[in-house]
Amino acid sequence: MRLRNHLTGYLFLSPWLIGLFVFTVGPMVSSLYLSFTEFDLFRPAQWIGLENYRNLFLHDERFYQSLKVTFFFAFISVPARLIVSLLAALLLNQGLRGIGLYRSVFYLPSLVGGSVGVAVMWRQIFGQDGILNVLLGRLGLEGKVWIAHPDYAIYTIILLGVWQFGASMVIFLAGLKQIPEHLYEAAAIDGASRIRKFTHITLPMLSPVIFFNLIMQTIGAFMVFTQGFVITKGGPMDSTLFYALYLYEKGFTFFQMGYASAMAWILLAIVAIFTALIFSSSKMWVHYESGNGGR
Template identity: 60%
Template sequence: MSDHAKPEEVTKVQLSSNELDEHTKKLEKRKALKNTLTGYAIISPWLIGFIVLILGPMIVSLYLSFTNYDLLSSPDWIGIQNYMNVLTSDPRFRTSLEVTFIFVFVSVPLKLIFALLLAMLFNTGRKGTGLFTTIYYIPSIIGGSVAIAVVWRQLFGRNGAINEFVQSLGFVGTNWIGNPDTALSVLIILVVWQFGSPLIIFLAGLRQIPQELYEAASVDGANSFVRFWKITLPMLTPVIFFNLVMQTIGGFMTFTQAYLITNGGPMDSTLFYALYLYEVAFEYLRMGYASAMAWILLVVIGIITVILFQTSKYWVYYESEGGR
């Protein structure tokens, strides 16, 4: 455009530029909308499943927890009475909660310790470690099956292989499952045996630790214990924390092993919370009461998880944040 262009021509050029900008903005909005709709279309199977199978039942369960409902008649609104009964006048609720806490606080650390030890052993790079990792992962896949539960019940029964081995050493065997003092230990051993999942995660974490740190420590004269305490453990704390949270949550929801092996007995010594909830819901048909128990469990798990996250800042090392 020349310096002597007419004002009308300048105005037309400006209008054309503004129209072009508006057109470009419209195209960008349409493109963004298209990308958004494409994204929702891709995740729609999961989203529909989440709404129908998780969010919807949770909302219904929350409503039922304030009602008296037995599956055979319409729900009768009773307010917080179910929660009051659970917390104040149900001794089996307190027993199940105590059993579950003992189970979680014993089984989870043992499982993580065994998984970490084997992960360090398999991280040496020797031949066959991949095969052994697969073998040790198998119990985590089949450990919750009916067949394994039946086998475990036979092993620890009065005439099982464990008693035969104990008797061969000159000791008197016992009915491990039928004894209130040992029944919970049998289930703990079964769950600890299923350490394949944390093993795989630990192994992946160990392989992310820079080898230069170990080489520098070796040059400084650090032995294996010092290298583990000063390098491996701090660098692995995010992975330990992840495994700790996931296994703790899973431990509170343990059901299959107790249901198939001991059915909560003897004398409620293996009455896990999830098992008692199942009995209340499907044996006694007290769905409203069971729903209240489910939400109390959710709150308990939430409190434990928050405590773990709050305490993690004192012992979890994040390299990107420069330490603890």
């Protein structure tokens, strides 16, 4: 009877288990093997050991440029999006008339922000004859070729990343709804200002939500691809050559699948390290109601 119950359970789990092993575990194992081979899709893979990793770290300057661009994007866009989404959540947490409509409007960019269509729109806005330069011209200011200038192109993509704050905003809004109102009432009786309420009640109570958003946004920032591919193609002068974009170029433009697989595993290691660092630091700043800190 126990065996039958177990078999019944695994039968219901089988679609998920098949998907896990066929579409996740299997490709990961295959990718790990290919990272030690020379493989171009047209000929059988040839084992070359650590040669792909050696070439990446010792001879590939564009590999380091892609890391530099991706790190810069992550370190600027993630904190900026967290701040903007938190401020928007605080604003939308007020009991205003028509607040549901405002929430929907603020969330809309996250629904379409990662699409190719929005990336094309962004390219038009910041192009030489885009709407931004038209508006600057009417103000008597000289516009820039924003997406074609190596000093400005990366900031246009960062701005697009920050504009997609809706998902984080909704999570912050849910966290704000869970903060007991009596805490603010007690603070008001003690004469606490709005700033003190925010720093001593709102932020500590929201720290688990901030932690979650930080983890998810950091992972997403390291995997950014569509914006760089559609808006700038990694240019100008590799100033927007994101890591995922360079990986795609190696794999699907030059068909160096073994090389691209090695890059993928390095990216996995980088994301794992940063995630572990964030988890380790959470003990010092994430507060739960149980009082166990980040544990």
